Amino acid sequence: MIRNINDVPMETIEMEGVKNASMAVMIGRSDGAPNFALRSITVEPGGYTPKHSHDFEHEVYVVEGSGTILLGEKMHDIKAGDVIYVEADLEHQFKAQGGELRFLCMVPAHRSCGEPTPGSEGGVS
């Protein structure tokens, strides 16, 4: 299965505390992926993802653009080529600054209590 991140429809993330961010699940459980899911996320200039934490980790790769990430109480600048590990239960928030921020965000297929991780399913919606 090969899909280019420029060819997939992005869906607006409808969640409290989100502004101008969208997502596509590129590889998810519905593709047969048993262990983790790969999502493409775009944040428009001035937009942000929710400031939250959860019981599963993120592994992130910044594809293009720049912005910031809040990790716990510390803000960090991020740019293309950065790999970021967000451990479980750490509060975090991505913000786009200047241009559009695009990143890949990988999550485990199942969270610590065993049920499927939200946003790991994928497939046509």
Place this chain on the structure above:
Amino acid sequence: MIRNINDVPMETIEMEGVKNASMAVMIGRSDGAPNFALRSITVEPGGYTPKHSHDFEHEVYVVEGSGTILLGEKMHDIKAGDVIYVEADLEHQFKAQGGELRFLCMVPAHRSCGEPTPGSEGGVS
């Protein structure tokens, strides 16, 4: 933990059937990642990864360059922005064509029989 893929030392992959390929584990078990590892792989022009299969899947993102991937008996062109799912036990091989091929290759932290997946450890070597 934030690290840029351009700032980490790449190590030559010493394995039968590999030509001019190198790897850096960007996030691995030694970073505390419990479920999957993110590796950066570079294949120099004309180089390739081994033609092999194993009992765990790959999730791949092509960062830059172009080349081919063999999936089972079928060859596919790949380019920057492509996301590829290589299911467990499927024979595969990456080849760089033209310029250097760079991609991220994610693997589960543990293979199907339970022990750590090779190349998922990371840390300073």
